[in-house]
Amino acid sequence: MKAIQKGFTLIELMIVVAIIGILAAIALPAYQDYTVRAKVSEAVIAASSAKSALSEGFQSDGLTGLSSVATSINATPFAQKASKYVVNYCVGATVLTPTAADCAATDNTLANWVVSVAVAATAGNGIPTGLNGNTVVFSPNVNGITPVATSQGAIDWACASVTNQAATGRGLANRVTGTLPAKYAPAECR
Known part of the structure; x- marks a missing residue:
């Protein structure tokens, strides 16, 4: 009687290793994009305070309220609005690259009260x-x-990155695009 060998052959082990390598090569970039999207979501949270204030200003005093709140937000020092993942946010008639100078230089006769949030990307x-x-x-x-x-x-x-398909699908006409690539933006902002 011959003894039956148990275990895997070298070919079977190599096939398993190759499959794991292929899955890792596909999953790793997707996971990296996911982690960046999770960090960028702080931009949405940062904008929520400005959006709430602007909405309240509009409800209490219409366009005058919107402009007053926008002036107040832009006058706030950028250091008070910055965080680990957000450089600054401003309210302006055009898409800004929000820095300290941009908010101070914003024309406060605002035409569309767009909230622009700049993402902080550092090596750390x-x-x-x-x-x-x-x-x-x-x-x-x-x-x-x-x-x-x-x-x-x-x-x-309406939230937008370089694309604004979600806002378009919701029937929102005022939808200014930003500069963040869509793959890093939350789903609502693509």
Whole structure:
């Protein structure tokens, strides 16, 4: 009687190693993009304070309230708005690269009250340094358009990176694009 050998052959082990290598090669870049998206989501959180203040200003005093709040946000020192993953955020009529000078130089006769949030990307925070200063932009819409003097209702915010497909799909007309690549933006901002 012959003894039956148990175990794997060298070929079987090599096939398993090759499969694991292929899966790792696919999964690693996807995971890295996911971790960057998680860090960039802090930009959405940073913008929430500005969005809340602007919405409240609009509800209490219309366009004058929006402009007053925008002036106040832009006058706040950027060091008070910065965090590990956010350089600064400003409210302006055009997409800014928010730095200390940009908020101070913003024209406060704002036309569309866009909140622009710049991402901080450094060697130490895990976001690729090429993304430093890229922006995620939030644009206010009342009944699907930029607020005007006769607008009534709540503000709905359109979020955009270099693309604005989510906002377009929601029927929001005021949707200014930012500079952050879509693959790093939260799903709402793509």
